[in-house]
Amino acid sequence: MNRRIVILGSGVAGTLAANRLRRHYDESEFGIVVVDKVDDHLCRPALVSVPFGLAEPSRIVRPASRQLADGIGFRKAEADRVDLDTDTVHFTDGSSYHYDVLVLATGAAPTPGPSAAGVLPFHDLPSAVALRDALRRFDGGRLVVDIAGTAAGTPVEPLEFCFLADWYFRRRKIRDRVELACVTPLNGAGSRPEASRALGQLLEEKWIRMTPRFTTSVIDGENGRLLTDEGHEIAFDLAVVFPQLRGAPWMVRSPGLADGRGFVTVDRHTLQCKAKPNVFALGDAAGLPVPRSTSAVSSQAGTLVHNIRRFLADEPLDASYDGHAACRVETGFGRALLLDSTYDTEARPGHESRLAHAGARAAQRLYWSAVLPGREPTGLGRWSRRLI
Template identity: 40%
Template sequence: MTTPRNLVVLGAGTAGTMIVNKLRRRLPREDWSITVVDKDDVHDYQPGYLFIPFGLNTPDQIRRTKRPFIHDGVDLVMGEIERVDTSSHEVRLEGGRTLPYDQLVIATGTTPRPDQTEGTLGPQWHCEVGEFYTYEGALALRDRLDRFTGGRLVVHITELPIKCPVAPLEFTFLADDFLRQRGLRERTELVFVTPLDGAFTKPVASRTLGKLLEDKDIHVEPDFMVERIDQDRKVLVSYDEREVAYDQLVTVPLNMGADFVAASGLGDELNYVPVDKHTFLATGYDDVFALGDASNIPTSKAGSVAHFSVDVFVDNFVEHVAGRPMTHSFDGHANCFVESGHGKALLLDFNYDTEPLTGTFPLPKVGPMRLLAESRANHLGKLAFRHVYWNALLPGRPLGLPAEMSMSGKKPA
């Protein structure tokens, strides 16, 4: 009887959980042992962080334990990852435990690093300087906004890439709606500060979203590369010495991949793993892949990208470990709901080569979602996705959406 080969997946977030659940169905148990490693048993529905500050999600709706979502045939190991030794094909955990692998998938995501920008982690952190990219930060910001009575509210992006690049815009639009409902909008100056030259990375979407910001009387401060936050004077300071004052700052810190990626010699300057953008195979390796937010693929770090890329990866992986060429290619497909306030949202659908287009999604003419335009259906679709996430996406059930971007029913904006 032969010894099973070892597949080790690092990270039991969205991508990692989908990978082990889908591959457990595809790989014979007598041939493959599957292990997934994470630091704790907490799984958050991260898109829900956006809604917590406005009281639109409750904490119990976005936080679950990981174990119920992991297939019975997968070993879930809790521990901090120290490093990957690619020469000995081992993952080393803190405390000395090692996990041998025949194939390794890195899916440890990306995390906000406020420690990387001078002055962020001062006495105002999670008070006058807030954030919503962590569970704790979203809860603290909820309490701050509940007591907010007006002033200068600044939403700020430190640098890209970040998880869900439309989320800062969504927060700004929802803040505008929130303040209007409370009769505070005329007493509040809303400012959106970005390192980009416009509202978003894709020019077509940037024009549409920029017009929304303008219509809502939200000032945009573009090309702002922050050097430090001066909490004593309550100002953002850029490298070109511009300053933006705030009464309440909502910052999106620099995002970085996991530290063990750097310690293992597998990452770029932001600890993201360089990979082939179509197959996710790590550069220079035939037994290491990186998926989800952990890789350096040039598209949004978003849940939809994890979903579509995992569908492509699973088919390729089965071919790869059988010694056959990988015949499937990821096209960079991403779609993102953009909450715009007042019970409406936009929907963007794009890939590596194609800008967001107008039209309908997922069905031509029928929709029911509209692309690059505000609608109530888009908003309801975003709200409904939380149920889909817990009950279909994570367990690895098919959603009926093709991984490849379809041009059917779309036209240039």
């Protein structure tokens, strides 16, 4: 029987890992199979555009199986648990796969939040569509963006949401009737001083009120209030909640694999699982202290594939992933800025510019044709890839 590399998850992490691995191994050497519970691939960098009518939902989803290079198998099944002792993945339909190498790329899942009138979570495509409809109906009042979880690094998506909301209401000519506010458990707009200062200033310029050190403990939808344990509260007419994330729920059924929050415990430089050498993880599933972004996944995929090859060749692994993540933040009015960070360097926001926005648009167009196939970018392509 062929040796087999099993990749769980067909998001950007699983797809990139599979496509890059296929280049190094032909089918006679290794069978590569990607398993996902759904056959839909969502272009997540375009998700924030949906609530503001800037992206059509049907245009940002494509079949996951069609994003895989020839010779890679795709199976639709839901992982139930991994048995590290026998190198076996068990699926909820009762079937199982033996693997020689396992790649975990099942992403992160939102913790369930309260559902109440006037409170909308933002995490996936259905919630983005619900939010689009709610924003269309919203014609005045206070909109509060709640960054529920203290994300690693700067919580870029909620801030981007605020900036685009400012643009959206101005375009609708009702900005003077909408009060925009953002609450965060962090000390400021970012987790590090420099990013915090620059992004905080931008929020101020756009008349978006930021309340730091505000950890929502109760959402009182009936009375339109967010409450903290310390007795602080903020009223809202519409609350947009970016939920706290945990690892995929099935991880907890696989002893030794993940930490208490369900994120796979990996060496942060080699991406090898601490519990078993033939298991690797990348993307949102991995317990790494980096901002979650497509560009971070892209950097991790290079290290992961290189180290799987070294592992299979019985060579020592390279500790080459330095925590690099680049996040672009759309700031509205055809402008964007870029934040770059590593484990050792603080995220420093670049200047807001039209060029960054144009680069981000170009990068999104390259998502299906160049990012997912895992082509090595050069020159301008390399720069714009960081902007996705």
